[in-house]
Amino acid sequence: MRILIVDDDEIDIALVKRALSSSLQNSYEVKEADSVAKGLALIEAETFDVILLDYHMPEVNGIEMIIDIRSRPNLGNTAIIVISAAQDSSIALNCIEAGAQDFIPKIDISHVKLHQAIIHSKKRFEMEQRMHESYLALKNMAETDQLTGLHNRYYFDETLKFMIANSDRSKLSVGMLALDLDDFKHVNDSLGHHAGDQLLVDLVARVKECLRINDGFARLGGDEFAITLANVHSVEEVNMIANRILSSFQKPFLIDGHRIKCTISMGAALYPNDAESRVQLVKCADIAMYRAKQNGKNALRFYESHYQNEFNRRFLIQSEMSEILRKSSFRLFYQPVFCAHNDKIKGVEALIRWPDTPKSYTPDEFIPIAEETRLIHDLGQWVLTTALTDLASWQRRFDSNFAMAINISALQLQDPQLTQKIIDETTRHGVRPDTIILEITETALLEDDEVTRETLHSLSSQGFKIALDDFGMGFSSISHLNNFPIDIVKLDKSLQNKVPSVNNKKSLLEAVTLMLKLLNFIVVAEGIETEEQLLVCHELNIDKIQGYLLGKPMPGNILEEKLLAQYQ
Structure with a gap:
């Protein structure tokens, strides 16, 4: 057993060495040092099983050596x-609390006492x-994300x-980047959670290559990550690192044989430029990241003060919307759709x-x-129930078609139960599926998702009519029609000519309408606001018309008055 004696008193050293040599276990290899500094130098160079340390030492006392070790x-x-x-x-007691295992008064030193100690x-x-190792393991688990190995929240x-x-001491800024993977749910839904987990692991490896050695990187939960940048001298430093990360995502990920094109949205904020506290800094970076998602994703946005007002407004809308849904106090307005041949509703x-409230x-x-908050499912159910209640009444009173x-x-x-929910409501209200038109926009078709495809085909097979809304705005892909x-195809109001002297718009509307007619679609013209536009629709033999010229959205009771007049 190797023992180091650290004591500045030669007599005391001799006393300890004599006690050690008198031990029945005479297998000690002893070295000595007459100061803490020399003792620390020795344990840097060699390994010892036990240190016998004098409490009173010159310059640096024994407790300070214990704390250092x-x-x-x-x-x-x-x-x-x-x-x-x-x-x-x-x-x-102080020595034991500092980390010593035992304390022996010099007056009590004997070979038996020393050997036992x-x-x-x-x-x-x-x-x-062993306890310390267990503590470190638990500490590591408490501070580390188990999937990616990053620090946690x-x-x-x-x-x-x-x-x-x-x-605050250095007068340099702290930068923070909030990162969120765009459309991560689609990866989990289409390839499974194993692929999603592997994507997160690969994402972390790619981002790490863009960071400096002292930059912090943490997984806050799900597909949300945060990067902390210390000692920032300028906004450009943060911008450079963030754009380096964005550029790294131009290369697809290879997961289980699938090439996944993945993008991220990032928000940046600086302390003390944008925030006065840690909590505010995190909030500002999150708001900026949210703004990046709102503006098309795959982008970086720096925090700007007016974002806060937008964020607060959105939070207020979300809170009020939940309460309004609970009370079922939303309102439905109905915009008439007219037959183009006889101007009948x-x-x-x-x-x-x-609702008609002070804040609307x-x-x-x-x-x-x-x-974004998934309240759309409850909102959609409320609309369906309320609309079919009114439809059933109007079909009984005026026209079954x-x-x-x-x-x-x-x-x-994306809800696999949507078809059944709609069937249940139509059955409960006693209305025919072929009198219900389900309007979708092209954005719902862009991913060509299998669940979306199956839902639309199942609804169509049950007799519900599917209408493609806003055609002529955005992508307007002919393949979607096939x-x-x-x-039914509803022509976006942007195709309507608002200035009579401009003829190229009429030509475009004519070409689109002719194509849709040849493909046997029912064509509805939206946004009809002038007599000239209405005349063009008649000339092109468009099937149905919708717009402010003939009828604005109105409450159900006002619509009933118009229907009464029409069917008398």
């Missing part, structure tokens, strides 16, 4: 016994080491606290409206929020 990896790998001329119990201290230290928060405090489109929001504001168009979002089409069970 115990701060090293694996607690310094050495048991420590403090030997002191003082017999004060408080000194002994060495054996017991070494065993006690081995147990402490807890460690991220603690590190950011330290970085903010250091920034042949059906309506159901349009959701915010347009569908363009609250529907995207409903989609009276039609109702209901908008269905891309997210609703690949999906579309019955």
Whole structure:
């Protein structure tokens, strides 16, 4: 057993060495040092099983040496016994609390006492080491994301606290990047969670290559990540790192034989430029990242103060929308759809409206929020139930063939139970499927998702009519007309000529209408606001017309008055 004696008193050293040599276990290899500095130098160069340390030492005392040793990896790998001329119990307690395994007054030193202390201290230290290793393992589990090996939210928060405090001293900024994988759910849904997990692991490896050695990288949950940048001198530093990360995603990922084109949305914020605290910094970066997603994804956005107002407004809309849904106090307006040949109302489109309250929001504001928060499923169910209740009444009173168009979002089409939900409602209200038109936009078809395809075909097979809305705006892919069970095409109002002297718009509308007619689609013209536009629709033999010229969206009771007048 190798023992190091650290003591500045030659007589005390001799006393300890004599006790060691008198031990029945005469197998000690002893070295000595007369100062803490020399003792630390020796344990740097050699390995010792036990250190016998004098408490009172010149310049640096024994407790400081204990603290130094115990701060090293694996607690310094050495048991420590403090030997002191003082017999004060408080000194002994301080030494034990600092990390020593035992304390022996010099007056009590004997070969038996010393030998027992060495054996017991070494065993006690081995147990402490095992406990320390267990603690480190648990600490690592508590601070580390098990999938990616990155630090988790807890460690991220603690590190950011330290970085903010250091920034206040150094007068340099702290940068934060909030990262979110775009459309990650699609990967999980189409390839499975194993592929999703592997994508996250590969993503982390790719991002790490873009970071500096001292940059922090944490997984906050799901597909949300955060990067912390210390000692930032300028916004350009953050911009450079962020764009390096964005560029790295131009190359597809290869997961289980599939090439996955993956993008990320990033938000950036700086302390103290944008925020006054750690919590505010995180919030600002999240708001900026959210803004990047809103503006088309695969982008970086720096925080700007007006984002906060937008964020607060969105949060307010979300909260109020949940309460309004609970009370079923949304409103439905109905816009008439006219037969182009006789200007009779042949059906309506159901349009959701915010309740008549002091604070009111347009569908363009609250529907995207409903989609992002998944409230769209409950909202869609409310619209379906309310609209079919009115439709059943109007069919009984006026015309059994009276039609109702209901908008269905891309997210609703992802629900495998959607077809059954709609069938259940039509059955409950006693209306025929062929009088119900389900309107979708082309954005719902862009991914060509298998669930969407199956849902549309199942709805069509049950007799429901499928209408493609806003055709002529955006992609307007002809393949969608062929690949999906579309019955009706609604021409976007952007195709309508608002200035009579401009003829090229008429030519475009004529060409699109002729094509759709040749393909046997029912054609509906939206956005008819002038007599000239109405005349063009008649000339082109368009089937149905919808627009403010003939009828604005209106409450159900106003529509009933018009129907009464029409069917008298």
